Amino acid sequence: MDALLDDEQGRWLLPRLTAGSSTMHVAVPRGYPAYARIFHPAERDRPVLQGGQQGQVGTSELHVTSEEVSWATVAEAFGTIMHPLAQFHRLIGSPEDDGNGVHDAAGWRYFEPITGNLDAGVLAAVARHLDDHTTTPTEGVAAVWEGWGGLTSSAGYAVLAASDGPIPVGSGYFVPDGGPGSGILPKDVVNGPVLALPDRSYYLFSAGARFFAGSGWPNGAAWHDGSAIPQSPSIVWPDDHSWVLVTEIDWDSTIVAGSWELIGALVSDPTIEALPIREGANLRWDSDNENRPPNSSA
Known part of the structure; x- marks a missing residue:
């Protein structure tokens, strides 16, 4: 390439x-x-009790199981309608995911698909x-x-490995900008058209x-x-x-x-x-009329 x-x-x-x-x-x-x-696939998780019979104290452990799911599965879980102009926040009946996910009646917690x-x-x-x-x-x-991070330069926050040595004063775990070409892409690409x-x-x-x-x-x-x-x-x-x-x-x-x-x-x-x-389709956040909340103007 x-x-x-x-x-x-x-x-x-x-x-x-x-x-x-x-x-x-x-x-x-x-x-x-x-x-x-x-x-784009969504993700869901929920806690599952494993390792023993229910009621036997000390023999079971709580684990979290997670999986990728389709939008159609999400719509089925929340009783909404999957269709070409569906918007994820309308399928789960929530204006937006605050990062903590949205739960369905079966205890699954859903997270928004990755954008971009x-x-x-x-x-x-x-x-x-x-x-x-x-x-x-x-x-x-x-x-x-x-604009993806790290493409053009090395600037950004870094995860430092555990060490007995001192962390440089003022570094703040931040890698300074090394200039064009110090990131993933070479300098001639970064400076090119x-x-x-x-x-x-x-x-x-x-x-x-x-x-x-x-x-x-x-x-x-x-x-x-x-x-x-x-x-x-x-x-x-x-x-x-x-x-x-x-x-x-x-x-x-x-x-x-x-x-x-x-x-x-x-x-x-x-x-x-x-x-x-269809050609000319609107994919804006308010385009999902099939799942528009009652009495909603947006």
């Missing part, structure tokens, strides 16, 4: 986007036959379909938002759909720092422009624009939670 030190291959997107739009086309290009919305990042395994499953629906499966572009789209700018890398189709794709991604949760690309498209995948940094879902055949394949894959969505 090589960095592209100009924005030429991404300029075709700009006329298909609408700056300031209230629709998904502030980030997703118009003009494709069909679109699919891929819902499509699970690595789900992306691999999606990419296998993308590979089948382009004439250039090994040639394409991956765009990564320039970026693709400027409405409200966002991106570094570009050469990467076809086939690159992301393997489960080990994070190990070859130029922006991956080895963390447990790899960052997915923000936008991916093949050289023939037959489709586009967009994971906008503020969204908890990913949009794929492409042919009806591609969208049908994504929606039919049981390993991917996806629903077809």
Whole structure:
């Protein structure tokens, strides 16, 4: 995977986007036959008593079991409606998750899906379909938002290993900014041009759909720092422009624009939670009218 030190291959997107739009086309290009919305997995947990019979004091331990769940499972648990324009906070009947989760009647505690990042395994499953629906499966572009922490410099808070030695006075566990190129990306990339789209700018890398189709794709991604949760690309498209995948940094879902055949394949894959969505769809936080609370104006 090589960095592209100009924005030429991404300029075709700009006329298909609408700056300031209230629709998904502030980030997703118009003009494709069909679109699919891929819902980022949510997580839930609950305490489970293990290691002994109920009532036998001292023989049981309380453990917490956790699992990823689909939005459809969340809707079923809270008695709400899963549909293409669903918003997670409406599915759980709460204006927002304050970080402590929201509980259902069975004792499961639910946490919001990650925004701006499509699970690595789900992306691999999606990419296998993308590979089948382009004439250039090994040639394409991956765009990564320039604002992700650690990409451009080393500045940030660090976790220091236990040591008998003194911590430098004034360090505050903070790693000072080493300047452009001291982060994950090299200096020539950081100082090079970026693709400027409405409200966002991106570094570009050469990467076809086939690159992301393997489960080990994070190990070859130029922006991956080895963390447990790899960052997915923000936008991916093949050289023939037959489709586009967009994971906008503020969204908890990913949009794929492409042919009806591609969208049908994504929606039919049981390993991917996806629903077809119309062109011009609104994904704002108040767009879920199916689950709008009674007497609510928003």
